[in-house]
Amino acid sequence: MSDKSNVLTLGAIQELPLVDIHVHLPGTISPRTAWDLGVRNGFISIDNEHGGVSWRNGPNSLQLNAPFEHYSNIFKQPIILDNGPVNLEYNIDYQSFKSFDHIMATVQGHRHPPGGIQNESDLEFVLKRYMHDCIEQKVFYTELQQNIRIAYTIYSGLDTQEARLKLYSFLKRQIIEFAKHDIILRFIHCFNKTQASLSDSTTYNRAVEASEWLKEAHDAQPGVFVGIESAGHEKDESGWPAHLKAGYEAVRDIGLGCEAHGGEATGVEHMMDVIRMLPITRLAHGFQVIEDEKSIFEVMDRDVTLVMAPLINMKLGACLHTIADKDGHLIPKSKSHGGVKSYIDELYQHPFFKLIREYKGIKIALSSDNPYMAGRLIKESIIALAGLSSEYIFPDGTEPLRSDELVQCCLSGIDAAFCDDEIKQMYKSKLSDWIKKYRY
Numbered sequence: 001m002s003d004k005s006n007v008l009t010l011g012a013i014q015e016l017p018l019v020d021i022h023v024h025l026p027g028t029i030s031p032r033t034a035w036d037l038g039v040r041n042g043f044i045s046i047d048n049e050h051g052g053v054s055w056r057n058g059p060n061s062l063q064l065n066a067p068f069e070h071y072s073n074i075f076k077q078p079i080i081l082d083n084g085p086v087n088l089e090y091n092i093d094y095q096s097f098k099s100f101d102h103i104m105a106t107v108q109g110h111r112h113p114p115g116g117i118q119n120e121s122d123l124e125f126v127l128k129r130y131m132h133d134c135i136e137q138k139v140f141y142t143e144l145q146q147n148i149r150i151a152y153t154i155y156s157g158l159d160t161q162e163a164r165l166k167l168y169s170f171l172k173r174q175i176i177e178f179a180k181h182d183i184i185l186r187f188i189h190c191f192n193k194t195q196a197s198l199s200d201s202t203t204y205n206r207a208v209e210a211s212e213w214l215k216e217a218h219d220a221q222p223g224v225f226v227g228i229e230s231a232g233h234e235k236d237e238s239g240w241p242a243h244l245k246a247g248y249e250a251v252r253d254i255g256l257g258c259e260a261h262g263g264e265a266t267g268v269e270h271m272m273d274v275i276r277m278l279p280i281t282r283l284a285h286g287f288q289v290i291e292d293e294k295s296i297f298e299v300m301d302r303d304v305t306l307v308m309a310p311l312i313n314m315k316l317g318a319c320l321h322t323i324a325d326k327d328g329h330l331i332p333k334s335k336s337h338g339g340v341k342s343y344i345d346e347l348y349q350h351p352f353f354k355l356i357r358e359y360k361g362i363k364i365a366l367s368s369d370n371p372y373m374a375g376r377l378i379k380e381s382i383i384a385l386a387g388l389s390s391e392y393i394f395p396d397g398t399e400p401l402r403s404d405e406l407v408q409c410c411l412s413g414i415d416a417a418f419c420d421d422e423i424k425q426m427y428k429s430k431l432s433d434w435i436k437k438y439r440y
């Protein structure tokens with residue numbers, strides 16, 4: 001057990017300057033923001049009659065192949081109104097990636113337009129809300145993932161290249177707005193690598209197209225889009241790394257950052273394919289590396305940072321492949337070595353803890369992933385990992401996140417960030433002030 005000086009307090013966490021390098025922009029849309037977007041775009045109508053307030057589905061329907069019949073189906077029902085909705089919650093089924101993805105696809109705007117984000121002002125509205133969250137949480141540096149394709153939705157009157165260029169300038173202005181509050185914002189182009197994207201172009205072509213757009217963005221507005229990301233369910237073969245390789249290598253050759261998702265669903269084998277095949281310096285999640293110790297050492301040798309978000313893993317049903325030892329305890333073991341899928345029941349059992357404690361030198365950063373869609377804001381995530389949330393219990397004999405481990409995660413996060421060294425140094429000096437103040 002740690003000595004007392006390593007114990008995190010709520011007060012200390014509240015003051016900690018943060019780095020959040022893995023945030024999906026649509027995941028920053030809180031249920032309340034999604035509701036407001038629905039009202040703005042006529043998916044939801046509010047009636048003020050007979051002294052009462054009620055709502056109904058608005059006149060503007062979703063597209064026929066959108067995952068929901070009505071936009072309001074993204075929320076748990078019934079929705080109670082007072083001066084606004086009082087009990088809004090996304091209708092995400094327990095441990096269901098699919099239901100999470102359906103909500104994401106409806107709100108983000110470009111997958112089945114019309115969705116929640118339809119014009120520049122909607123996107124600005126979403127970013128403003130996120131900026132307030134960053135101010136409150138003392139976020140110093142954040143990288144938001146957004147598909148450049150949103151440009152075709154919000155600037156539908158322009159030709160494709162003009163629309164993309166206009167998006168880069170718009171996002172540059174947002175970076176300036178954030179900087180006024182001492183928040184450094186950067187963007188990552190993230191595309192869905194699977195068939196869920198409903199694109200008629202192959203994954204190979206979309207990855208190459210991504211590299212071309214990133215080159216274009218880099219030339220037009222340097223420092224706005226700083227890297228590439230691909231997302232989507234690991235099970236779908238169309239998104240496997242062989243199809244992504246050419247696009248990723250082109251992005252690396254421009255000098256921009258490369259990150260991919262892996263090791264959160266189908267097992268360590270897929271995760272290692274991603275790491276070996278793509279020129280990535282960061283892998284999102286990657287907790288299934290615990291299934292195979294050799295792979296843990298390989299991740300360290302290859303100097304890949306695992307960008308973890310344990311809270312969203314728990315919500316969407318984090319699983320490991322395991323075998324039972326002679327006492328009946330489940331031990332992580334890859335599928336190829338006989339492991340069978342089993343869910344992780346409690347946060348304290350998340351492999352994050354074992355990895356950071358037993359493998360010195362492993363680089364793990366913490367992120368929010370989708371702060372409002374199944375995930376939590378970065379600060380809330382840290383509070384939960386530190387055992388300071390009543391929602392997540394750490395039983396006797398287990399140890400929540402300590403201050404030295406948290407500092408290590410913060411350093412791994414900024415070191416892996418796709419930004420200049422000057423920004424990294426600024427963060428490190430803020431972090432060292434925090435360490436001194438709280439005598440950690």
Ligand SMILES: [Zn+2]
Binds near residue numbers: 022
């Ligand atoms: Zn992610």
